[in-house]
Amino acid sequence: MDSVMNYVKEAATLFGEAGGNWRFTPGETPFSSTWIPVTTVLSYFVLIHLLQNKMELKKPFQMRGVLIAHNAFLCLASLVLFIWLFGTIVYRTFDQDATPHYLLCSEKMHNNGSLHIIYWLNNLTKYWELLDTVFLVLRKKPVLFLHEYHHGATLLLTWSQQREHSTVQWVPILLNLGVHIVMYYYYTLSAAKIHVWWKKYLTTLQIVQFVVGVGACSYCYGKYLLNGFDYSLCYGTDTGAVTGIAILVSYLLLFIRFYFQTYSAKGSKQKVN
Template sequence: RSMDAAAAAAATAAGAAPDFMDSVTSPASGASFNLFSPDAWLAESYKALGYEKSEWRWVNGVSPLSTWREVGIGMALYLGTIFGIQFLMKSRKPFKLTKLAQIHNLGLTLLSLGLLVLHIEELAPIISKGGLFYAICSEEAWTQRLEVLYFLNYLTKWIEFVDTVFLVLKKKPLQFLHVYHHTLTMVLCFTQLNGHTSVSWVVITLNLFVHVVMYFYYFLASCGIHPWWKKYVTTLQILQFIIDLGFVYFCTYQLIISRYYPSSGLPFCGTCAGTEEAAIFGCSLLSSYLLLFIQFFQRTYSKKQAAKRQKQKTQ
């Protein structure tokens, strides 16, 4: 650090202000540390746990929860747990779980926000230097640093299973959309990690943004505050899936045409990274989400509006 101090003194003598960041050192390694970089803090967290973030890679069968067997067991445990609790709660009074719900919802709000900021930090230079097509289709756009974030996002889908546990303990009705969405979003994240689909960041960042809004709403509701904008959370989710599908259909089209029909005369921009299986599964699942959320919106809000208008007519 004596050389750093000398350099800073020389810069000051030359009329330039010393770089504050040069004086900050990593608490774990003593190396230069960017205080304002979320990724730097994440790397420090890894070091505190005894890992080197820059060396981590998703390896099927080696990384945690990286096999179809683990995913299948997770799905079975989730479904068995929620329906088992629902059965046991039939003759019992509902639990309130107010404090636990507040902690859970606020925790997921902050976790989603943190991951969103981390993704933006990584994606901004990729998009600005390579362009949007590069960012969603190039194999080089699937970076090691993004892979770490995709894995952390995948882990949050396991944490979100707790949402449903709270619902059944409070004896709230279980909707097919809720269970279907929670179960298969975890599978979607798993398949995209395996498939190395570079467009994954579009779906993930939009989902994280929606979850910041959604879990913050749930936190307020668990505090007894019921904002007027509940309806717009569902609207935001529908908009999310429309944008998702625009990107994933485009990328899947590029992938299939460039690999199998390059001489067909059909227009395409170039190839897209990822496996066909991951691309088709993503397209199919996100399409089903869009249809189910539109159906939910119509059933929940359109009927309420119709009933409200009918009530006004009879008054």
């Protein structure tokens, strides 16, 4: 057992120290300036609707190969970042003999090069994920408000949480990466015309991630509020905490609504038939 634990510690150390002293610096790190994500998201909303109008009189594109490559790339990217982030959290746990509060709230926990790089790379993937919507429009598939809002808001959320030094952000990011491994694997199979029976459970998994994410973020902000606005008890800013909780709650409500509209409606139709 000791040899196994030593192996785990050594592996975790590789992940945890891989980032060295790298830090996300607003205004200096590429894609960190405010105008870049804000302009990107606004342009995304405008261009998607312009493209929808353009496609009204056109035939849908057949994009099987492109979709397989696109979704497989995002699945693998999510897997790599998930493993790196999980390994880094394990490293911080061993390195500091950490408590759950330390992992969620400590400034020392946040100041790790690997975490900063992972958060930044995760944010960059959100730019690439905007192509999800472009491909839907080019194939003349419906674009739900949930889809469009989620893609735009997540790009802004992952950027803002870095900027506001949110210590707890690793929780929703780790959960999101885990879900995206499964989700983009599903999309890859679907693009390859391989039937997948567990789509319903993917939505359930997404709902669970938001419940856990909201819970973790609420714990941190609650600690901060109940102890006289003392940042030393839970590192971060008001802006980061309120923004994070508000967006995650909006996701939770929208995904629950989508779940009941989609699967309850299907169940009712089947009963009628």
